[in-house]
Amino acid sequence: MQAWFFSSPPTWGRVRRGKPRLVVRQSSLAPSTPAPQLGGFLATFATIALLLLIPLCIARAQAQETVPEPAGFWTGPMGGPVPATIAGGRVIETAGLAALIEEKQPVLVDVGPLPHKPETIAAEEWVPPPHRTIPGSVWLPGAGDGKLTPKLDDWYRSWLEQLTGGDPSKPLVVFCHPDCWGSWNAAKRAILYGYSNVHWYEEGIEGWQDAGHETRVVQPELPPR
Amino acid sequence: MRKLALSLALLGMFGTPALADEEAERQAHWAELREAVFGDRAAVAAADLIALEAPKRALDAALVPITVTTKPGSDVTGLTVVIDDNPGPVAAKVSYGPRGDASLLTLRVRVNQYTYMHAVAETSDGALHETAQFVKAAGGCSAPVGAGEAESLAQIGRMKLRLSGEVAAGQPVDAQVLIRHPNFNGMQMDQLTRLYTPMRYVQQVEITLNDERVLSMENDISLATDPAIGFRFVPRAEDLPGKLKVVVRDSDDAVFEQSFDVPASGS
Structure with missing residues (x-):
């Protein structure tokens, strides 16, 4: 129960809830294997460029509210940004x-x-x-x-x-x-x-x-x- | 192409047949709801007596502001707001006392899916007057519990009153009471624990001016978190300065009460 309580002051009239937002994982956006034949300078340059690009990708992904396709089925919260594609379909x-x-x-x-029928409402009283x-x-x-x-x-x-x-x-x-x-x-x-x-x-x-x-x-x- | 021509011809003859079916289905649903709430009393559509204002498309389906207005002096004794396609569709049933004024009622509600909303006024002659508005908002009833609700639970029962404009005897005063209450509808899942938060919502609100009734309101689970009720009351000269008292009872039978000073201002 303790976790429920917050001590912050009331904030009337604030719109505080939209659809749930999922965190876009950086690991899924960055390429997994760096180009092997790049020299040290180029590699550093590429790394910096990639690091600069990552936030851009994230911003873009968030703007479009899409996320990569998961490997299997999605087991997280049902509401939230979804992929733009579906492999095989x-x-x-x-x-x-x-x-x-x-x-x-x-x-x-x-x-x-x-x-979901609220638990405290009797089944015969519940009109979906x-x-x-x-x-x-x-x-x-x-x-x-x-x-x-x-x-x-x-x-x-x-x-x-x-x-x-x-x-x-x-x-x-x-x-x-x-x-x-x-x-x-x-x-x-x-x-x-x-x-x-x-x-x-x-x-x-x-x-x-x-x-x-x-x-x-x-x-x-x-x-x- | 022939198919298209045929469809157009059919449209010409019957309007949009498909949508007409949906509309008929929605009207039939409303007829059932109206009977459940008002029995077999017929209602007259009376846009000149009652008006319902709601966003045609709501940004946040869990927090949809609505405004019901009735023509001043039309002797309205009660107002009912129904969100047709919500679970627990009767959002509010308000009855007015001697210090009340039904010309304005504002609420914030949750909307489950694209639906008609109805506002029905009852006048002292027992007649019902209804108006409707279609609202495009969805997912408000199952919107997950977030930090906002936790805050509300921590502050449960705290209230604020806002008076706007001048307070003068015999004149309607615009007021809004803000009630801290998570208003859990029992359909909201905690995204982390994946459990449904038990239902606990504001069921009844009584507002009095110096112990004389302004309004009493009964609610089902459609009010948004932190109910905000805008209303009007009419003080007499002997009521000012006075006390406006708000008593809230929730579905756990918890009672919250707060009194506010109503100063005599202006005039």
Whole structure:
């Protein structure tokens, strides 16, 4: 409990919270192997130049709010800057998605989280807010978690199998909210399952609505407990 | 191309059919909420009696400022603010006492997802008057607990009152009370411990002037951290100088109370 308490004076009216920001790791931005054939002077010069460049890269990365792709799934906080890419799949933007839906009827998978019921509210009193999604989507909350139990993994895998009719080349679109790792993880998972036409729609349901597209209320397909 | 022409023709005939469906879904949801809050009493859309101002796009979904105004002299006895797509959608239900004035109410709220917000005024004849505003903000209800909430918990129950303009008998006085309270909604995860912070929020606020009611307000979990309530009260000559008392009760049944001097100024 002690950790909660701060002695700083009240600061009324200060906007103190935005989306959580992740620290961009310097190690991931600096090249891992220096050029071997450079002479001492050149090496020093290159090092200085690199050191000068690093803060610039960081500033740039922060401005774009993107981070490098993690080696595996992202297991940190779900909200925060996400990569601009997804290896083995492609990033799709709103206009592209609208066209894809029109032309190819892709499988649409919404992996937005279930709203957490406050513990002290009785289950029968809890009315979760309506979940609005891209029409035609199947809502699979939890499919984008950093780690899935084998049971959950089977659940997600069999949903994708069912939705694609077992066709690994069927276009697949995975989304949740902007700056949310859930959709990145779930898209990555689909790629690793062997789907060859995976689209990650990073802009999510808010991006979809911002472009003036419709939504539809859906119920979740609940993961097994 | 033929497809496009066909779509355009359909648009021409039916407006935007898809969006009309979404709109119908949203209106149906509001109808359910209204019935839950007001029973089967019909409300009249009355933009001339009540207005709701909220940012069309909020910078911080966990701290969205809203302003409800009603036409002065329209005999409003209560104001209700509903955020349709929030868990715990009734952000505030205010009823006014003899020293209250419903012409202005400001709040700061959390917004879970792109949603309609409704403000409903009840007049002394029992009629309901509603207005709506669509707000694009998302993620405010699950926004993680940060240092700000820790500060608020440490200072819990402290209050400040701001009076603006002159204080004169018979004239509405603009006031804002700031209440230190983390207002945990039970849906916020601590990013470090990955645990949900237990719910603890401001449930009731009573404001009196010399023991006569200005307003009483009931809240669900939609108010932002450190509730800030802007309101108006009307002192009589015998009320000045006087004491404005604010009593806050939270969901843990903790009661916080503070009195503020209301000086007689101007006139």
